[in-house]
Amino acid sequence: MEPWIAVGDETGGWDIVDGSFGTGFLDFTGLAWVLGPLSAWERAIQMPLGSSTALAAFSRPFASRLPEDVQLPNNSTKYHVKDVWGYCRKKALSLEVSLDVPQIDPVLELLRGDAEWLLQKSGLGVLAVGGNAADAKAAGLGLSGDGLRERARAFAGLMTVAMPFLPGDASLYLLAEGRTEPAIADAVKANRFADRSDDGMRYLEPYRDFLGRLTEDLNRVAEQCHVSVSGGSVVDKFYCKGGNGLVQFISSLRGVPFLRSHAAESVSAMKGIADLAATLMRQPEGDGCRMVVPPSFSSNHWAGNFRELRHAIHG
Amino acid sequence: MQSTVDRHYSLPVWVDGPVDVLPKRQLRVSFPLPSPLLRALGPGEQPDNNLWSDWLAELGWAWTVSPDGCAPEIPLVNLWLDRSAWPRGFDARVLALAVALKLRVDGEPLSATPDEIAFDLGRVWRTVSTLSQEVLGEVLALALLRADSTIFNFDSVAPSWPADVGLVVAERRGLRDEREPAPLWLKYGYTLLGETFSMLRSMGASLEDCQEVWDTFASGRDLPLAFAMTFWWEATYCLTERHAYDAAEKAQEKVGTIAHRLKGFTGLVDQMWHHQQGRLYYYAGNHESALAEFLREYKTHGENLKVAAMLTREISNVLSDMACLDAAKHFAERSVEVARSQGQKTELYKSLGRLAEIAIKLGDNASAEKLFTESLSIQEKLAEENRSPAQTLTYLGHVAVLNGDFDKAAEWYGRATAVDVDKSSFPYITMGRFALATATGNAVALDQLWNANREIIKTWATHQTHVLPAAVCILAVAQHITLVKEGLPGIMRALVEHRYAIEAAYVLPDLPEDSQSRMTGDILAMLNCWQKTLGSLPSDIREITGPLTGPVKMVDAIRQSALRDNAKLWVACYPMTLTACIAQGAST
Numbered sequence: 001m002e003p004w005i006a007v008g009d010e011t012g013g014w015d016i017v018d019g020s021f022g023t024g025f026l027d028f029t030g031l032a033w034v035l036g037p038l039s040a041w042e043r044a045i046q047m048p049l050g051s052s053t054a055l056a057a058f059s060r061p062f063a064s065r066l067p068e069d070v071q072l073p074n075n076s077t078k079y080h081v082k083d084v085w086g087y088c089r090k091k092a093l094s095l096e097v098s099l100d101v102p103q104i105d106p107v108l109e110l111l112r113g114d115a116e117w118l119l120q121k122s123g124l125g126v127l128a129v130g131g132n133a134a135d136a137k138a139a140g141l142g143l144s145g146d147g148l149r150e151r152a153r154a155f156a157g158l159m160t161v162a163m164p165f166l167p168g169d170a171s172l173y174l175l176a177e178g179r180t181e182p183a184i185a186d187a188v189k190a191n192r193f194a195d196r197s198d199d200g201m202r203y204l205e206p207y208r209d210f211l212g213r214l215t216e217d218l219n220r221v222a223e224q225c226h227v228s229v230s231g232g233s234v235v236d237k238f239y240c241k242g243g244n245g246l247v248q249f250i251s252s253l254r255g256v257p258f259l260r261s262h263a264a265e266s267v268s269a270m271k272g273i274a275d276l277a278a279t280l281m282r283q284p285e286g287d288g289c290r291m292v293v294p295p296s297f298s299s300n301h302w303a304g305n306f307r308e309l310r311h312a313i314h315g
Numbered sequence: 316m317q318s319t320v321d322r323h324y325s326l327p328v329w330v331d332g333p334v335d336v337l338p339k340r341q342l343r344v345s346f347p348l349p350s351p352l353l354r355a356l357g358p359g360e361q362p363d364n365n366l367w368s369d370w371l372a373e374l375g376w377a378w379t380v381s382p383d384g385c386a387p388e389i390p391l392v393n394l395w396l397d398r399s400a401w402p403r404g405f406d407a408r409v410l411a412l413a414v415a416l417k418l419r420v421d422g423e424p425l426s427a428t429p430d431e432i433a434f435d436l437g438r439v440w441r442t443v444s445t446l447s448q449e450v451l452g453e454v455l456a457l458a459l460l461r462a463d464s465t466i467f468n469f470d471s472v473a474p475s476w477p478a479d480v481g482l483v484v485a486e487r488r489g490l491r492d493e494r495e496p497a498p499l500w501l502k503y504g505y506t507l508l509g510e511t512f513s514m515l516r517s518m519g520a521s522l523e524d525c526q527e528v529w530d531t532f533a534s535g536r537d538l539p540l541a542f543a544m545t546f547w548w549e550a551t552y553c554l555t556e557r558h559a560y561d562a563a564e565k566a567q568e569k570v571g572t573i574a575h576r577l578k579g580f581t582g583l584v585d586q587m588w589h590h591q592q593g594r595l596y597y598y599a600g601n602h603e604s605a606l607a608e609f610l611r612e613y614k615t616h617g618e619n620l621k622v623a624a625m626l627t628r629e630i631s632n633v634l635s636d637m638a639c640l641d642a643a644k645h646f647a648e649r650s651v652e653v654a655r656s657q658g659q660k661t662e663l664y665k666s667l668g669r670l671a672e673i674a675i676k677l678g679d680n681a682s683a684e685k686l687f688t689e690s691l692s693i694q695e696k697l698a699e700e701n702r703s704p705a706q707t708l709t710y711l712g713h714v715a716v717l718n719g720d721f722d723k724a725a726e727w728y729g730r731a732t733a734v735d736v737d738k739s740s741f742p743y744i745t746m747g748r749f750a751l752a753t754a755t756g757n758a759v760a761l762d763q764l765w766n767a768n769r770e771i772i773k774t775w776a777t778h779q780t781h782v783l784p785a786a787v788c789i790l791a792v793a794q795h796i797t798l799v800k801e802g803l804p805g806i807m808r809a810l811v812e813h814r815y816a817i818e819a820a821y822v823l824p825d826l827p828e829d830s831q832s833r834m835t836g837d838i839l840a841m842l843n844c845w846q847k848t849l850g851s852l853p854s855d856i857r858e859i860t861g862p863l864t865g866p867v868k869m870v871d872a873i874r875q876s877a878l879r880d881n882a883k884l885w886v887a888c889y890p891m892t893l894t895a896c897i898a899q900g901a902s903t
Binding site for chain 1: 335338339340343345389392395
């Protein structure tokens with residue numbers, strides 16, 4: 001059976017500081033999976049996108065495809081939608097970027113084009129979930145006091161949406177990387193540095209633990225799924241990997257020559273695609289710009305609120 | 316009474332994945348099956364605008380639950396189900412009702428097993444949503460007359476209905492308190508079980524009588540088939556009690572026709588409606604078919620205490636006639652036990668009588684007398700129901716004859732005659748009197764009895780059950796009247812034709828040689844056929860019955876011409892053994 005690959009990314013405030021969760025930027029927290037069978041990824045990554053290819057577009061900084069006269073205030077070293085939001089804030093743009101409406105602004109139009117490609121042409125599925133602090137709390141998020149733990153739980157909960165539909169005999173390879181957290185995150189203080197004060201810096205989470213937690217939570221929701229959906233098999237082989245691990249895996253594959261020969265670049269592109277996917281959900285209105293996916297725009301997009309997944313997340 | 320959910324059923328439901336890249340899949344979704352589903356419509360209560368609610372309201376019923384009460388409960392399942400894609404007008408309550416009623420989809424009843432349905436939601440809903448009001452009415456009426464408390468909340472309108480149905484239909488006693496509840500068919504149900512059944516039981520001696528009672532009840536009422544089926548089921552019973560077997564067969568044909576039609580709608584039409592067919596087979600001497608009918612019913616209702624006593628007694632009857640006396644005793648004891656524990660007095664006196672007769676066939680006359688005496692005592696207490704104990708008084712006479720207590724026997728037969736108002740026990744009393752006269756060596760009395768009854772005895776020879784007392788009478792007289800002895804092959808043939816193999820075997824030594832071998836062949840063939848039937852019973856039934864070797868033992872004894880020398884087999888030939896008392900006490 002063909003393996004499936006799911007690539008995840010998150011958005012908003014996942015830090016837990018002084019017991020407060022989900023109260024970061026715009027009081028919004030969310031995450032997304034982009035998933036498909038290996039062959040779908042092989043096709044998607046080679047597709048043309050504007051004057052480039054998906055591989056090139058998503059494996060490089062967003063700004064790399066902008067006209068020379070258009071500058072972004074922040075220029076990440078990878079595809080990062082956050083760079084576009086910084087651009088909007090600098091230009092005091094406050095608007096909804098509806099994916100079915102071409103944008104005058106070249107930056108927003110480029111972003112819209114990328115999202116349009118992902119949701120309508122790529123052949124990949126996008127699952128996204130998010131909400132404000134109240135939504136997160138209602139779904140049982142934040143209870144552990146550890147942002148890493150909650151993110152793993154939420155990622156697994158979101159995968160529940162897809163769980164019964166994944167071929168039961170498939171293997172699911174997941175790329176979901178650790179992130180940074182402030183020096184005074186509750187989990188850091190509780191476990192290692194009780195006397196730390198805020199130095200304004202962010203540090204990497206304990207990386208391997210995140211993958212372990214995610215694997216454990218995926219198995220938990222798979223078991224729930226198995227119990228709920230009597231009869232028929234449910235996927236139960238989960239391989240959670242960081243970027244390097246996924247590169248190694250893809251490099252060892254047969255039948256996907258393009259991915260194999262561009263393994264590292266492809267994994268970078270996958271991360272870029274997941275970064276974009278994490279913005280494709282209903283977000284609160286704020287001072288900046290946000291993308292809006294019109295109803296029926298894509299049959300490969302599911303976006304919900306944390307509350308809808310409370311039984312999967314909390315269970 | 317609140318609606319509760321103790322049962323679930325699972326149904327394959329086609330569901331689209333949340334995104335196109337995930338393929339459509341059939342999920343097996345667990346739906347709750349609340350019980351009860353329907354309650355009586357309250358006074359002045361108006362149904363909602365839902366089509367199904369309106370239909371139910373016309374019949375006087377309303378839902379006990381909201382649609383959510385029948386929707387899948389598992390939150391994750393709700394996450395996966397896209398309710399907007401469900402069939403138009405979908406109402407989970409209707410689906411639950413269809414499952415509770417075991418409506419048929421493509422010929423197969425829903426919920427063949429408790430929690431699994433083979434059809435997917437789309438196919439089930441297509442069938443259910445196109446159901447006509449007429450069909451819905453038929454299946455609801457059927458459930459109503461079964462007093463199905465999983466569907467109806469009778470507490471809301473007639474709390475005693477389930478007990479009343481058990482009392483009148485299963486125990487066949489009189490309705491104590493006739494009600495007139497608001498839902499129309501429930502009101503008709505009370506009339507049926509009360510006034511109509513009472514009339515049927517007192518008047519139903521022929522098919523025409525029964526038809527008249529039915530016409531009186533049905534006149535001016537638009538009744539579902541279930542009412543007719545229940546009526547004719549009882550009519551069959553009444554007719555067999557009066558030995559009107561041809562009429563009973565016609566009545567049972569009506570039941571069979573209706574049951575067949577209802578089976579097209581629902582899988583709820585169960586073996587109970589074939590119970591009377593089993594009785595008819597039995598009275599026709601077709602023991603194999605009778606046993607098959609009763610055992611089929613036993614598998615579904617053997618644990619139902621309302622009917623278990625009656626059912627096990629019927630099984631015991633057949634096994635007893637097939638000479639499987641240990642198994643027969645087991646079922647009869649079970650019948651007594653259930654009837655006693657449930658306070659089913661009518662059933663208790665019958666099952667005590669059955670157990671007593673088996674005791675005679677096992678040679679235990681003392682137990683038989685004790686059991687018949689208890690049976691008689693119960694019947695005397697139930698005298699207000701016009702039940703004549705003539706039959707039991709007669710049987711007590713037979714026991715007295717077998718015990719050599721001839722004065723007592725005469726007294727029992729005298730008492731029996733006095734109360735045998737409808738003459739239904741007359742053949743058996745007469746049989747006893749022949750045996751008594753023979754046993755006491757009273758040739759004059761025997762002559763008088765023969766001369767007085769010879770014509771009627773000839774008519775008994777063609778009757779399904781009266782052929783047995785006829786045979787006893789003729790055998791008794793044949794001992795000393797040569798002309799009658801010449802008639803032995805004839806009555807013997809009648810016994811064989813009516814499939815009294817064991818009793819006929821007893822007569823074999825008294826036959827002239829020329830007819831003996833042919834009769835022996837017929838009897839052996841019948842016994843071998845019975846043994847084959849018993850040997851092919853399902854293993855679960857055989858575990859209950861224990862060894863069933865009565866026919867083959869008889870075969871061996873007949874082959875060795877040793878039936879009358881084997882005390883154990885000899886007593887099993889009762890009532891033919893009544894005639895043997897002459898050898899012990901008197902000379903004619």
